[in-house]
Amino acid sequence: MSAGVLFDTPGPRSKRLYAAVGVASVVILLLILWFVLAKLDDKGQLTAAKWKPFLTGEIWTQYLIPGLLGTLKAAAISTVLALVLGVLLGVGRLSAAKWIRWPSSIVVEFFRAVPVLLMMLFAYALYGHYETFPADQIALAGVVTGLTLYNGSVIAELVRSGVHSLPKGQNEAALAIGLTTGKTMRLVLLPQAITAMMPAIVGQLVVILKDTALGYIITYEELLRKAEQIGNFKSNLLPALIFVGALFVIVNYLVSLAANKIEQRTRRRGRSAGGPLAPDQIDQAAVEVAAANANQANTGQPGF
Amino acid sequence: MHVISELFSDYPIFGAFKQTIYLTLLSAVFALLIGTVVAVMRVSPVRVLQLIGTGYVNIVRNTPLTLVIVFCNLGLFVQLGISLVDPNSPTSIDDNNFRLAVLGLSVYHASFVAEAIRSGVNTVPLGQAEAARAIGLPFLKTLRHIVLPQAFRGAIAPLGNVLIALTKNSTVASVIGVSESSATMKDMMENRPDVLFVVFGIFAVGFVILTLPVGILFTSLSKRLAVKR
Numbered sequence: 001m002s003a004g005v006l007f008d009t010p011g012p013r014s015k016r017l018y019a020a021v022g023v024a025s026v027v028i029l030l031l032i033l034w035f036v037l038a039k040l041d042d043k044g045q046l047t048a049a050k051w052k053p054f055l056t057g058e059i060w061t062q063y064l065i066p067g068l069l070g071t072l073k074a075a076a077i078s079t080v081l082a083l084v085l086g087v088l089l090g091v092g093r094l095s096a097a098k099w100i101r102w103p104s105s106i107v108v109e110f111f112r113a114v115p116v117l118l119m120m121l122f123a124y125a126l127y128g129h130y131e132t133f134p135a136d137q138i139a140l141a142g143v144v145t146g147l148t149l150y151n152g153s154v155i156a157e158l159v160r161s162g163v164h165s166l167p168k169g170q171n172e173a174a175l176a177i178g179l180t181t182g183k184t185m186r187l188v189l190l191p192q193a194i195t196a197m198m199p200a201i202v203g204q205l206v207v208i209l210k211d212t213a214l215g216y217i218i219t220y221e222e223l224l225r226k227a228e229q230i231g232n233f234k235s236n237l238l239p240a241l242i243f244v245g246a247l248f249v250i251v252n253y254l255v256s257l258a259a260n261k262i263e264q265r266t267r268r269r270g271r272s273a274g275g276p277l278a279p280d281q282i283d284q285a286a287v288e289v290a291a292a293n294a295n296q297a298n299t300g301q302p303g304f
Numbered sequence: 305m306h307v308i309s310e311l312f313s314d315y316p317i318f319g320a321f322k323q324t325i326y327l328t329l330l331s332a333v334f335a336l337l338i339g340t341v342v343a344v345m346r347v348s349p350v351r352v353l354q355l356i357g358t359g360y361v362n363i364v365r366n367t368p369l370t371l372v373i374v375f376c377n378l379g380l381f382v383q384l385g386i387s388l389v390d391p392n393s394p395t396s397i398d399d400n401n402f403r404l405a406v407l408g409l410s411v412y413h414a415s416f417v418a419e420a421i422r423s424g425v426n427t428v429p430l431g432q433a434e435a436a437r438a439i440g441l442p443f444l445k446t447l448r449h450i451v452l453p454q455a456f457r458g459a460i461a462p463l464g465n466v467l468i469a470l471t472k473n474s475t476v477a478s479v480i481g482v483s484e485s486s487a488t489m490k491d492m493m494e495n496r497p498d499v500l501f502v503v504f505g506i507f508a509v510g511f512v513i514l515t516l517p518v519g520i521l522f523t524s525l526s527k528r529l530a531v532k533r
Contacts, residue, residue: 006425006433006451007349007443014349022352029356043384113512115472117486122504125493129500206366213368217479224371231378238383241375245367252366 040238050236054243059230067226068247074140074212074222078147079205085148086155091190093160096181104156111153117214120146124218139220143212151208158200162193199263206252206259213248223247307499311492311506320488321510327405327474327484332467334410339417344452346418347425349443357418364415369476373408377401377480398482405477409470416466424459425451429533457529464522468515485510 010018040046053059092104111119124142127133133141166189174184194201216224227244231237311317345357364372380386381404388403389396428451436446456463478487489507493500 006347006446008437010349018350021350025350025352025356029352039384045383110508110512113472113515114508115475115486115511117475117478118489118504118507118511121486121490121493122500125490125497125500129497210366210368213370214476216370216374217476224368224374227371228374228378238379241371241379245371245375248368248371249363249366253362256366 045236045238050234050239053230053234053236054239059234063226063230063233064223064244064247066221067223067244070140070215070220070222070226071209071212074143074147074215074220075205075209077140077144078151078208078212081144081148082151082155082204082208083201085152087159087190087194089152089156090159090163091185093156094163094185108153108156111149112157114150116146116150116211117217119149120214120218139215139218142218143215143220143222146214147208147211150211151204154204154207155201158197158204159190159193162197163189165196166192195266198266199259202259202262203256206255209252209255210248307502308506311496311499311503315488315492316483317485317488317506317510320483320485321514323402323482323484324471324474324514327402327409327477327482328467328471330406331409331413331474332470334406335413335417335466335470336463338410338414340421340452342414342418343421343425344447346422347447361415361418364412365419367412369408369412369473370479372412373405373476373479376404376408380404380407401481402477405474405480405482409474409477413466413470413473416469417463420459420462420466421452421455423462424455424457427458428454454531457531460522460526460529464518464526467522468518471514471518472511 008014037046044050054064089104089108092100093108095101095104120142123145124138127138127141127145132138163185170188170192171184174188175181179187212220212222213224215222216228219225223244227240228237230240234240342357342360345353346361348354348357381400387396387400388407389399393399432450432454433446436450441449474484475486477484478490481487485507489503492503496503
C-alpha cells in the first residue's frame with residue numbers, strides 16, 4: 001500500500017486544514033532553525049573566520065581531499081575483498097557438501113553477530129602486536145579487515161537469497177543438460193543471482209562508506225579524523241564536523257541514487273529470472289529476498 | 305581456562321556488557337518513539353511534513369554513526385556547552401557522555417525505525433484504509449486504529465534487525481568515553497597483548513549471546529503476530 005491512499009483527495013475543508021498544519025510546521029521548523037542558529041551565534045560559531053577556511057585551497061589540498069581519498073581507498077579495497085569473500089561464502093553455504101556448508105554458515109553467522117568496531121580493534125591490535133604490516137599501514141589494514149569480514153558475510157547472505165529466489169527450473173534445466181553442480185552454480189545460478197541482488201549489493205556500498213568512519217577510532221586518516229584536525233588547526237571544530245558530515249551525506253546519497261537506478265533498470269529489462277515474484281510464488285526464499293531487499297535497498301542497512 | 309578466569313577477575317567485563325545493554329535498551333525506546341513520529345510524518349497528507357520526514361531520513365541515514373556520536377560530544381557538549389546532566393553531580397562527566405551517546409544512537413537509528421515502520425505500512429492492504437475512510441474515520445484515527453497496529457505487526461522483522469544493529473552499534477559510544485564493551489576490550493587488548501585472541505573471543509561470544517536470541521525471538525514473533533490474510 002502506498003502512503004498516498006491513507007487519505008482521501010482532500011475537500012475544501014481538509015485542504016484548509018492541511019494548509020494550516022503545513023504552515024504551522026514550517027513555522028515550528030523555522031523557529032527551531034532560528035534557535036539553533038542563535039545558539040551557534042551565541043557561541044561565536046557563525047563568524048566568517050570559522051567558515052571561510054572551507055573556501056580556501058589549503059584546507060582542501062591538505063585535509064579534505066586526503067581525507068576523502070583515505071575514506072574512498074579503505075572503502076574501495078574493502079568492497080573488492082568483501083565481494084570476493086561474499087561470493088565464496090555464499091556459494092559455500094549453498095554447497096551440497098556438508099563440510100563446506102557448515103563452516104561457511106558458522107563463519108557468516110559469527111561475523112554478522114560481532115560488531116564491526118570489535119573486529120577493527122582486534123585486527124588493529126593483532127597487526128600491531130605481530131608487526132604484520134608496515135607501521136603506517138596498520139590502521140588501514142585494520143579498517144579493511146573489519147569491513148571485509150562483516151560486509152563479506154552480508155554479501156554472502158545476499159548471494160544466497162539471490163540464488164534461492166531463482167525459479168527452481170533454472171537449476172533443474174542446467175543439471176538436465178548435463179552440467180555439473182559446480183558449473184550449474186557458476187554458469188547459470190550465480191550470474192542471475194548477482195544480477196537480481198545488484199541493487200542491494202550497491203546499497204551495501206553506502207554501509208561500507210559510512211563504516212570507514214569507524215577508522216577514526218583506530219587512528220586511520222579518513223574524513224572524520226581530518227575534520228578533527230581542521231578543527232584543531234583553525235579552531236572551528238563544529239563547522240568542520242558539519243562540513244564533513246555534509247560531504248558524507250552527498251557521497252552516500254549519490255551511491256544510493258545509483259542503487260535505485262540499477263534496480264529500476266533491472267526491473268525494466270526483466271533480465272533477472274529472480275526479479276519481483278508474483279504473490280502466489282511467495283515462499284520462504286521470496287520472504288528472505290524481500291527481507292534482504294527491504295533491509296538493504298529500501299530501508300537501508302543500519303550500518304555504523 | 306586459567307587465563308579466562310584471570311581476565312574476568314581483572315577487568316569489569318560484565319559491567320561493560322551491562323553498560324552495552326543499558327545503552328541499547330534506552331536508545332531503542334527513544335529511537336522507536338522518534339522513528340514512529342517520522343514514519344507518520346512521511347505518510348501524512350501534509351506535504352511539508354512529508355518533506356521534513358524524508359529529509360530527516362535521507363540525511364541521518366547517510367551520515368556515519370561515528371560522526372553523529374562525535375558530534376554529540378564535541379559539537380553539542382564541548383563547543384556549544386549543551387549538557388544533559390546536573391553539572392554538580394559527582395558523576396556528571398560519565399553520565400553526560402552516556403546520555404549524549406543515547407541521544408546520538410536514538411537519532412541515528414530512528415531513521416531506520418521510520419523506514420521499517422513505513423515498510424510495515426506497505427504490508428497493510430489497501431482495502432483496510434479504504435474501509436476505515438468509508439466508515440468516516442479521519443486520517444489520524446485511520447492510522448491509529450487501523451493501519452499502525454497492523455503495520456507494527458508487519459514491521460516486526462525489520463524492527464528486530466534494527467534492534468540487533470543498534471546492539472552492535474552501541475559499541476561506537478566508546479569513542480566519547482562510555483565504558484561499554486568495546487572500550488573495555490580495547491583496554492584489555494592494550495594491557496594483555498599476549499592473549500589477544502582470548503580477549504576478542506570473550507567479547508565476540510558476548511555479542512553472539514546478546515544478538516542471537518533477539519534474532520530468534522523477533523523471527524518467531526514476526527511469524528506468530530503477522531496478520532493472517
